[in-house]
Amino acid sequence: MSQSVGAGSMPMTLEEVVEYVHGRLVGVSPGHESDQRSVRMRVVTDSRQAKPDGLFVAIKGEHVDGHDYVPGLGAKGCRAALVDHLVPGADLPQILVDDTVDALGLLARASIDRRRAASEPFTVIGITGSVGKTTTKDLLSSLLALLGPVVAPVGSFNNEIGLPLTALEVGPDTRYLVAEMGANHLGEIARLTTMVPPDMALVLKVGVAHLGEFGSVDRIAQAKSEIVQGLVPGGTAVLNADDSRVAAMADLASGPVLRFGMAAEDAGPDRSLDGSARYLDSDSLDRPAFELRLPGQQPVRLRLGIPGRHNVMNALAAATVAHALGLDAERIADELGRQRQISPHRMALSSVRLPDASFTLIDDSFNANPDSVRAGLDALAAWKGSDGPVYRIAVLGVMLELGGQGERLHQEIGAYCRRLGIDALVAVGCRDQQMDGLVHALVRGAGGLSGRSEEQPGAMRVLFAQDADQADHMVRRLCAKHPDRQNLVLLKGSHMSGLSGLADRWQG
Structure with missing residues (x-):
């Protein structure tokens, strides 16, 4: 579900979980207190992934109801199941809530808050856009792994279920959380930022994906802008300067704004861009090469290890964020050139x-x-x-x-x-x-x-x-x-x- 280095969830007791999700604990044996051990519980929504010290979240989907799989999880060592109705025959404690998806989001927010309260630094980078989210997430994760332990989703876990599951992989040693945030309707990204407020919000492009759901490109832009409005106070917006709708989101930022985009071939250092690329060409395998320019760094020539000229902007976005977090241009260029594998079925x-x-x-x-x-x-x-x-x-x-x-x-x-x-x-x-x-x-x-x-x-x-x-x-x-x-x-x-x-x- 997630690619992680140094992950493992924040330690919690069962009683703390109940408190965070505003639930009611049912099924503790008479005369026995609930387990007060503080452990790193692995939160799952698929019963096949349930393991000792796991917390199973029962979600009713279009075709499958997770509540049907609660009986027998205790035998696997699961500590509890999060449910919206009590399941007969359950062999483990049940935490009863009104809505298990909402409760999952509350638990993710509590876990992120606990990590932020720790003494070691921690940064959340949220990514949105009509195209390129997953590729950019993959490239950025590989760059940030050079600086510290990273948690990021595998594939596109970017909705109200996938995002909190990824956030709950954050452990005491995690340095960076790279989070995708997608939307089919207005308000969805705003909801995601309440679960996992980003320190940096990266907006790639406003396109026509989900046009039928939103009704217009302007409404798509409005939805994507929710990630900027959802930044932590003083958080940094990282915006595609080549997309006018994305660039306009700078007016919504309460903190610093970084801009990335393509530079003119004959231009000198572009002081209006915090990351730029120029002199673009491609080899026989359509792997693009370009000159990367970052503030305070000498221009560096690099060739991406993945094909597609459109991936230049994705790589540039990742480079701009990675440089802002402390990675120099030479290491960025070297790592981007090494990347051959990204999430499945993407170029x-x-x-x-x-x-x-x-x-x-x-x-x-x-x-x-x-x-x-x-x-x-x-x-x-x-x-x-x-x-x-x-x-x-x-x-x-x-x-x-x-x-x-x-x-x-x-x-x-x-x-x-x-x-x-x-x-x-x-x-x-x-x-x-x-x-x-x-x-x-x-x-x-x-x-x-x-x-x-x-x-x-x-x-x-x-x-x-x-x-x-x-x-x-x-x-x-x-x-x-x-x-x-x-x-x-x-x-x-x-x-x-x-x-x-x-x-x-x-x-x-």
Whole structure:
């Protein structure tokens, strides 16, 4: 769930947990006081992860109710279960609360407050933005690990459940907590900052992800700005100066403001930016290189270990924060160049060897919105290869939560594929009529489905796959038709498309 160095949770007694969540302890044996040991309890919401000295939080989800798994946890050594109704047959104490998700947030806040009260320094860095949160979190975590023990989520644990679970991994020795904060509605990030108030708030970009939920880009910007308003008093805002909506959030900051962005190629030191990049280029594997400039440091040239020109801004954001916390430019450049692995299904490069096809895979299948799909397609188009011409295949699924603009935005992505000169587009449905309508809009934007006749030289091949399984067969056939070229495949789509499962299958 979280990547951590020196983690292990803050020690608490069971009675303290009850107090923090405003609960009622039930199930202590008559004549026996509740366990007063102060231990580092591992808080989990998945009963399969329950271990001795664990605290299980029972959450009722859309398909599964955690309360059903409370009986038997005592035999595993769990100390208690946090519940919103008493569970018959439970073999451990139960802490009864009105809402277990709310209680989880209260417990996280108490744990963070306890860590702040300790004598050793501790810093929380909150990250938000429409795209790039997880990659930036991964890069920043690797940088800060050079300075001290770090706790950060693996993947995108960035909501009202994932964030407190990550925060509860903070232990007495933790120096930095890197926390993602995402939102589908106004007020969600504000709620997250009440659980884990950041000392530094990093805002990457305001895009059109979740446009259907928010209704407008301005409302998305308003939601992202809640992280700046949720800073601890005097906390530092770190803002993308190249995004006007993000830059405007400086007016909401009560403390220092740091700005990062791209500098003009012919510019001298840019005193208005606290982190800047210029002289951008990419190698044959689309790994970008640039000159990094940080205050008080000599400019340093670096090449990222991960592909994608869009990752320059993510790396620059991480570098700006890391430098503000004490890391020098040379160490930042060296560490960013070493990073090859980030969270799964995010611009992950691999070579796929199947019995009937071989290709290089760019797996960016974790999720999709118009901004991130364009970034992935840019990476696909920019790839130069190292052994002759490249045949580029974009395997794209549906983009969700775009509201009434969904069809237009899908059409624009299809047209963008054609403008970039992608060789083949495989548009992947999900056997959902409404969602498949958006995928067909993608096909229309690309110029419509290709006929059964042989493909025309220079023309983009456009195919529709009913699901990921059919997409698998189409990709294999396309690759087999071009044995004289380097086949390059991009996977990009929402969870519903099933493309992350296809990536796992190919790499298994």
